[in-house]
Amino acid sequence: MANARPVHRLSKKLYDARVPALREELVHLQVRLKEVPSKVLLILAGEEAGGRGEVINTLSGWLDPRGVETFAFRQPSDEERERPLMWRYWRCLPVNGRLGIFAGSWYTELLRAQADQGLPAATSAHHIEHIRNFEKLLVDDGTLIIKIWLHLTKGEQRLRLAELAANPDTAWRVTDEARRNHRLHDRLARSSARLRAATHRPGAQWTVIDAADPRARNLAVAGLVARKLSAHLKRLEAPRPKAPRIAAPKSLKPAGLARLLALPLDQKLSSSEYEAKREKWLGRLHRATRAAQAAQRSIVFVFEGWDAAGKGGAIRRLTSAIDAQDYRVIPVAKPTDEEKSHHYLWRFWRHVPRAGLVTVYDRSWYGRVLVERLEGFCTEPEWRRAFGEMNDFEQQLVEHGTIVVKFWMHVSADEQLKRFREREHTAYKQHKINAEDWRNRRKWHPYEIAVGDMLALTDTPSAPWHLIPANNKRHARLQILKTAAKSIEDALGL
């Protein structure tokens, strides 16, 4: 019985005496969570037979079940496998007022991969980087993350497994995998300790809880949840200073603005030349998307640009080269209230295409560093960190095999004015112009600075920005078709 410490078991009497107050506290905290509102993500991991299931059942019994959701994350479904690794977690994130319990998570997945395949250190480090980024993103957004590791020594684990095996109701839990994990206890403990150390970060710390005594373990978990949640709510309920007024923004990286301003806009393209070339490139784009589909690669197009830069028309030409059954256009307007209850990237994650399909985002997550930055819809720290978050999002898409093609459609201020007036004077275009467009136009220069920063800070090798001069509509459309076709061909190695 090496490793088995003498366990000082908590008596049932003491346990029963402590539970009622703890339950009441938890339920009160849930009410406050709904009022603030905020959300909690509880990640439970631990050694084999540490009692994760029992902890979750106990905790769920103590909490108001209407505010809790538990996710087990067993085998990914085919819809999940066809998207980047983190998609399945994004789709299960709790909304405001709720507590999500993840039994099994990116940690379980990574540890299993390490144990099964002896994952190379570089791959592990890379996964860890994604995990850190994901947790930071949630914490920054106001989600309380509680990470608990239920710990058993090898000797304690042996005892627990023997107990489980002896009871006909629980014997099924002692699977071959459980036995193997027991044999490998010490090696697994070392690798999980390394993983915890690498992901023990501000706002997303690990708490290791001794799981040898089930009653003490339950109280420890529930007590930790109560303390963490209480502190979280206290922070949120405190009066917060008003967000400062929005001043004219300063450029973070003037190189981007310089690139934007240097873009020549006076291209010419005759109608006949356009038509001849258009057919050629539509054909190439069609073949490229079909080849991507055959390779089960998905494609994401991002369209950003000035109001009236011609996004709609360009999207129409682009999609005419793709089978209508294979693409979806996501027009990005105001978020729905469900979307508002999540991290700002959630509403874009939910439309990430399945294998072989295409999503066209008509405006996108970049709204965060454009309109939201300039209109004060988010705070300065929020839009500042968004650059990195968006790079990481696109990186995940690309690593999964998705081809990401981003366009900024650029017109001059004069050209925009001409198009606005035309819209106002053309009966069937009037719905395309409103007071907000004119308001945005008055902020042309601040917008230029924001666009420049976006171009400089999110132009990555795997998801570069394509600047499209768009004063000439024909030229712009043709360049988009070309760029789209070539980007896909390049990604496929054609």
Place this chain on the structure above:
Amino acid sequence: MANARPVHRLSKKLYDARVPALREELVHLQVRLKEVPSKVLLILAGEEAGGRGEVINTLSGWLDPRGVETFAFRQPSDEERERPLMWRYWRCLPVNGRLGIFAGSWYTELLRAQADQGLPAATSAHHIEHIRNFEKLLVDDGTLIIKIWLHLTKGEQRLRLAELAANPDTAWRVTDEARRNHRLHDRLARSSARLRAATHRPGAQWTVIDAADPRARNLAVAGLVARKLSAHLKRLEAPRPKAPRIAAPKSLKPAGLARLLALPLDQKLSSSEYEAKREKWLGRLHRATRAAQAAQRSIVFVFEGWDAAGKGGAIRRLTSAIDAQDYRVIPVAKPTDEEKSHHYLWRFWRHVPRAGLVTVYDRSWYGRVLVERLEGFCTEPEWRRAFGEMNDFEQQLVEHGTIVVKFWMHVSADEQLKRFREREHTAYKQHKINAEDWRNRRKWHPYEIAVGDMLALTDTPSAPWHLIPANNKRHARLQILKTAAKSIEDALGL
């Protein structure tokens, strides 16, 4: 070349002359669709090689792609297979302002099943009943449904297949299945004609379009969409009479009210007796849910009842018997704006559990015939037809293998008053009582009538109502545990 009629082909010149006006009209109609707002479901079906894909591509090119979504419905994903047949269609229904094109639909699925398996007539008739109900439900809810059948004679089909096979870009479309469908043309044409006749219903009529000449076919489809959409918008844009005031409701089926009023409410149950029996039934319920999971059967619990009848407490006891990873509790409050944009059943369909899992609805679709009926949140025709819609929904769940258990928790008006007062005087219960509860209480008698109608009209053999006397909390909780366990055991034949 039997069957090949002499085709009078539409010249390219005439076609090109007609397209611009049609496109402009379609885009204008899309703008109005967004403003009303309403939604369109375009179902495209037809003979092999009728050009469904080309029609969709053409139409998508003419419409504003931001308002269109096309769904192909190829092989169902595992997430779809684990739910009732129609779940995959529910999840793809267009939201307000949008046009959904279903290339492939319940019709494709049924016709394929008929061709492959020689589906028994009774099964077909049963499917047809579900299709009729589903389309009626959407039409009643204000969705415009346009159903188009692209028709080719056998001779025309042979020509089209030969054309496709001759072109290296399209030869892949001439699959073995396509060849077989061509051989079976006449038989398939007869069975599809029967299917169309059986599903040609008010608001969901079929239009058969001759698909021999692609250009004429495209114009015919687009023209039909424009005409139907225009008429639909005209109806919706016309000033509508105000909904009448809500009068005290009259009972539709007094037997339900009688059943409710006859329920004895004065049961006694000692604390010790309760605890002993509770353990027994919790164990049985636990084993029953595990057996259901082993059989890949999912379970839906519906909790309805008076305010303060003890739904929350009962759900807490019930879920304590189920592994937390296997159930979700859906608290039904105000719908989100995304949910509001859909049929009222949509937000319940989206939470239908996967195989082996459990969903607990804390309040449910029955809100339609209770609070919505009494508060005038829906019109009288709406709540009147809801009874049948809800029966059909539950029928689909049951046919899929889901076990549906519905509870009405009943307290007397006096008992409710006592509990309301207690809530007001107990600090940590005050959040559970508000002005609305008192308002609802003043409508006790109208509510009784609505509950009675619900009990009478939605008490079906496969999804019966269980009336739970709930003046005594212990008795109510125990009876719920018992009923739940027995219902699952019965469904599993244990």
